[in-house]
Every structure is written in C-alpha cells, then in structure tokens.
Amino acid sequence: MRISGLVLIALACLLPIIWFVPLAATRDPVALFSQYLGSSALVLMGINQFIATRMPGLETVFGSLDRIYVLHKWLGVIAMVAMGLHDIVDAEMNGLRGGPLAGIAEDIGEISLYGLLVLALASVITFIPYHLWKWSHRLIGIFFALAAFHFFFIEKPFSVADPLGLYISAFCLLGIISYLWMSLFRPMVPRGHGYKISAVRHLGGLTEIELKPKGRGLKHKPGQFAFLSINGSGLSEEHPFTLSGAPHEDRSLRFSIKDLGNYTRRLRREVETGMEATVTRPFGHFSMPFGRDPQIWIGAGVGITPFIAFAESLKSRETGPVKLYYCVRERDDIPYVVELEKIAEEVSGLELIIVNSAEGVRLTPDRVATDLGGDLSQAHVFFCGPVAMRKALRRGLVLKGLRASRFHFEEFQMRTGIGLSTLAEWLWDRGIYAIEKRRAARTQPAE
Template identity: 45%
Template sequence: MRAAGLVIIFLSCLIPAYLFATLPDIPDPVALFSQYLGTLALILMAWAQIMATRSAGIEALMGPMDRVYVLHKWSGIVAMAAILLHDTIDADMDGIGRETAVTEIAETLGELSLYGLLVLVVISIATFIPYHLWRWTHKAMGGFFIAGTIHYLFILKPFANGSPLGLYVGAICGAGVLAYAVTLLPPALRRSTGYQVSGIRKTGGATEITMTPTGRPLRFAPGQFAVFTFGSRGLTEPHPFSLSAPPSADGSLQITVKALGDFTHRLGRDLTLGTPLRVQGPFGRFQRRAPSSTAEIWVAGGIGITPFLAWAEALPDRLPEPVTLFWCVRSRAEAPQLDRVEAAVNRVSNLTLHILASDTGDRLTAERIAANANGPLKLWFCGPAGLRRALQSGLARHGVSARDIHYEEFEFRTGIGLKRLAAWIADRLKDRAAPSR
C-alpha cells in the first residue's frame, strides 16, 4: 500500500477537523464533534466508492489493487464506527435554525442510511454469505451513501453549504456519488477490453480458460490479474483472476480457475466456447524484477501457482541466480498446470521445483525455506493467508525481514479478523497463566 494514498486520505479527514475547530461561537463542542464524525464517515465512504471504480490511477496513488481492496474494506468499517458514534453522541444544536419539512426528511434519510449501512456492513464481513448475494448488497451501500449525503446537505448545522467547510465536504461527497454512478455502468461502458472464450481445458483440479481479443488486446506483465465479466447466463458476476500465461503474440489471455465457490464451480461446469466477455485491468504489482542478484524463493499454495506459472514461462533459458519454487498442493493429481510448470523447470537452468503434497504428509516450514536458501533471499508468496503468516513468523527467526517477503492478498473478500484476534488474546492469557520457571 502506498504511503501517498494513506496520507491523502488521512489529510482529507483532517482538513474538516481543522475547519470545524475554527468555527466561531459554537455553544456545544460535544455536538460539534458529533457533526464532525458524521462528515468523517461521509468522506471515508466517498473514498470507498472511488476505490471501487478500479479506475486508472488508483493503483498509482494507493498501491496494488489487492491492497486497495483491503483499504476499501477498512474505510467502510471505520466509516461505520464513526456513524455509530455520530448517532450515539447528540449532534443537535440550539439556535442554528428552524426545523422544516426538508430538514425532517433529511433526518429520516440519516436514520435510514445508518441502519441500512449497519446491516450491509455486517453482511460484508460475514464471509459465509454467498458471493452473488454479498455483491448486490455491497452495491446497495452506494444508495445509503447518497441518502447520507442528502442528510448532510439539508440538516441544520452551524455552517452553510456554501462556506469553505460546506464546499469541501460537499465536493468530496459529489466525487463519491459520481464514482458510485460509474460502478453501476455495465462493463461495456466502462474501461474494459472485449474477448471471446477460445479454449477450455481441464488440468488437475482446475479449468484452464483461454480467451482471444475481439479488439485491441490487453497489455499486461506476468504476475498481474484482471477482472473478468463473462457474457453467459449465470456467469455475469465480475471476478478477479490471475493471468496464468505470459503475454502472447496474438494477444490472447489465459486464466486457471479452481472451483472454490459457487461461481467458480459454475464457471468450470457451464462455460462454453465462443462466450463473449469483458476484461478490466490489468491490476496488481506482483511482478518479478529481473535480473536478480539474490537467490529467490517462490512459494505457491494450490491455485496460487498461476502468477508463478506466468513468471516461469516468461523466464530466459538461464538464470544468473537460483530460483526455487515451493508448491504446496493437496495431491499431485489435483495440482493444476503441473505439466506446464514442469516443462518450464526443465527448460530454465537454475529453476528448481519442490512439490509438497499434504496427502503424503509433506509440509512446508520456514526452516526448510531457510535451509534451502543458504544465505540472503527474496521470497515471493501467493496462497492462503494462514500459510503466509506462519512462514513470515518462522522466517523472522531466521533474519528474513518483512521487506523481503512480497505477496498479494489472495483472499479479497475477508472478515475483519475477529477469530484471529480472539486466538491471539487467548494465547496471551494462556502465557500469563502458565507458571514461571
């Protein structure tokens, strides 16, 4: 995540705090603070809508799109906390105007926005809810954001909409509303590229899908991902997938999809040749910088092999420094694209593959990685977050810093980490309760 993006969001939230503090003759500072919390929530929700557009420049400002997804999620969560505090702390002030029918409607819209967003945020962090239901409820957040914006514009407040503070918050809300309108556009009207499915092949426990362009092809680097919207009944939900082959002369794209949920199961079962689709992207900064002067370790978990497959097939025949690929799978039979991975390893000198199949009891540990590296290393990871955290913790004991571990957020839709937090607290309590020696 880029520091510049975080600083810009932080400053955008800090500016109204200063403008609120400089308002003259405020009889009730507690109510004023509550009103600031309401504007803070609107600003953060506007940023969430802007990030949801996946527009050009978002990654340049805020970092790789996988981190933008995380920032988008936490912007919504913090905004919800601010709204709840705003509702709890009385924001009414005496002597700043007279109630009218318009202000009463604005107050009602504010309550509607509060309860609607509360329900939708709970749905968003409840990862057991099917994706297609989550997606539509998530889209509805923009409608409640608009209700909150109308609430802000027409309620009684100690400043005018035409004042510097009013214009500032209004402009950010306007940008958020415009961004929400962009997200509602069909894929054909947004920045996207047209493709057609030209190949479908089963590989291990996954499906390889090849697509050829119907116009100007997408330009991308090995390791990046894109968002795909298939034009087939029941498959029109946009989903991100890593590109599992390097750029080709004919501009074709390839993804390898494992059935991990309802949509991916239907995709592998129902997709047919000739299906049209729209592709948004490319996104992500999971790109290998070559040549490297340090030994590299690549760690893939299951279908996380896809960006490494694109990397491997783009490598020259000889590498100046060794690259070791650890691939954790359930079984060799379920390993997708195994034939292509092994073909790349056989072609490229200094590229080594280790397949760790859990059905044989073979597990990857930080000690095994450290022993294999035998010196300074760079580690690239794509796989489940639990495996990544375990390796990070273990490698830290071997002197591998967080700066040397590069990864993408493999699970874009996650909760807020309550289970992990509870486990961490339980471990600390257990340590405190253990008798000292």
C-alpha cells in the first residue's frame, strides 16, 4: 500500500489533538483521552467504510485494490482496539450536560460496541463460510451508524457544532453515506460492462471462461483482475478473478477460475455458453515494467494465470529477457503448458521452465540466481502463488542482491485473519534473516 494513503489516515486521526489539548486544562485528562480514542475510532471506521466503496481514484492514493483490502482489515482491527479502550477507560466527566437523548445514546453506544466486536471477530475467523461472513459483514454499517448516534447525543465537553464536533461528524457522515451507497444505491445503478459467455472449458481443477463484449467492452492491462458476476443465475454475486488473457482489440476477456470454495464449485457446475455476465472495471497494479532489465516470473499452481496474460502481451512489445518458472505438482495436470510453450517459441526473449515438485525439484533462490548469471541487482521478480513460498523466495533473493522494491506480488487472498501466528512467524523470519545476512557478510571475501 502507498505511504501517501497511510500518512493521510494518520493525519486524520492526529488532527483532533489540536482541539483536545486545550480541553485538558479544565477537564480530566484520562477521561479526555478516552474520548479521543472513541473519536479516533469513528474517524477510522468512517474512512474504512469509504475505501470499501472501490471508488475511482482510491488506488491512486492507497495503492492497488488487493492492498486496500489488507488496509481495510487492519483499519477495522485498530478501530476496534481504540473503541474497546474507550469503553474500558472511564470517559465520564463532572459538570457536563447532555440532551434528552443522552441516556439512550449511552445504551446505544454499548450495543454498537459489542455488535461491532462480534462482527469484527467473525471477519477474522476465516473458517466461517464466505457467504455467511459476507452477509454478516453488511451489518457493520448499521452498528457504525449506532456509534455515530452515540457520538452525536452523548455528554461530551464540546458541542457537535464546534470545530472538533464538526470534524468528527464529517467522518461519521462519510461512513454512513458510503454504507448507504454500497448497500442501497449502488445495486440500483447500472455498472460494469455487459458480456456474453462464448466458451467454457474445464482444465483439471480450473474453469476457463471466455467472454465477448455486448458493447464497447472492458479495457485492461496484463495482470489485472476484475469483478465478475453471471446475470440471471445463482452466480450473480460479484467475485474478483484474475484476467488470464492479454488485452485484445475486440476487448474479449478470459478468466481462469480455480475451484476453491462454494461459489467457484457452483460456477464450475452451472456456467454455460450463452449466459450473460457483467464485468466491472479492472483493478490492480501487478504489471510488467518497461525497459530492458531482466525479469523473473514465478507462477505456482493457479498463480500462473496473470503470467499467461504477461506472455501473450510480449508478442506486441519489447522487453528484457524473461524467465518464467511454472511451479507444479504433477506434470500431467498443468493447464496452459502447451499454450505457454507455443508463446515461448514465438517470443525469443521468453524462456519457460517447468518446476515439478513431484520429481523432487524445488525452486530456490540459489537456482534463480544461478539461472540469471548471479547478478540480481537489475532484475525484476514477479510472483503469484502461496504466501509461504513467496516469503521464502523473497527473503533469499534479497540476500542475493535483489532490490526489495523489485519483488512484485499481489495480496490475492481477499479475506484473511488478523495474523497473530503470521506476526510471530514474521518476527522469527526477521531474526533468521538478520543472522543469515551477518553470516553472509562475514563469509564474503574482501575486495
């Protein structure tokens, strides 16, 4: 995610301090800090509701949509922590007068807190079925509106009409409007591009869908993903999938979808040629750089899909030498290998390398460095596959001279837990990384 977006969010939370500090001269600072925590939670939740709208321009500020999903999760976690501390730390002050709704607002604040906590917990418990989670997730906006009601009418040492009150109110309204847009108005607004399914193929565990535009169609870049919904069926719910075909003049599209859940399994059974579909605008910044620098593409399993589009696009553009590692488990079950081999024959700078773990072969940083002649300083590495594999390769390649900023990947898991085990693993990996780096520095011959 982009630092510009993180800075804006941090400033949005810190700005109220300029109004809270003068109040500390006449009010209990502990209670005032509790109120600041509650205000910050409302600011974060308002921003979180807004970035969930997928409005144009959000990727420019916050980074690609996959990173925005990660940001959305962590903003929710931080907001829940702030709200929980606000409830734990005594926020009551003497000498305050509330309106006739102050008592009700106090009770509604408790309802909002526990409702949001339950829904936030459901969001990070990943074994809850997706359709149940998505249904419950829609209720978050209602509990956020209750939290805003709590803020508007609760006893507090400032008025809603004061600069501080107007500031917090603006984020409350932003969140409520964003929620109403997503839940009520957006479904009624025509969006996306109309398509008709022209071909359906089953390739092992993949379902390949080709679509022809009914109108002008969608314009995209290789490696991007889009939201697909099949009209007039039980498959009308939007789901994001990588576009596995390069852009074509007629703007036809291809999706290669792996059976990973209830929706994708139902899609495999029910999708048919002739069905109509809607595809939203493309998202993601996982795309090839221009220039003559060497490139390493690593696709594991279904992670090969963006590289099919990458490879096709090489027919119409010049780039540096490319090595495509296709990591698989069984040689006989490799979708697109024939297609990729044909493209590699047509494009002189593309080399396809099959890495078959069933034969005891593993892709390692040592092998990548050796294949590239030992110099990784000018290379770009693009990866799409399992997280554990990505972390191991990135760590090893950086130790061998790859610039960390040149290791490109997408967070293609749209729903994840809060990652306490991941945090522990990250701390462990950082320790091992530091040890290995010091060891490499000691063993490197002096010039």
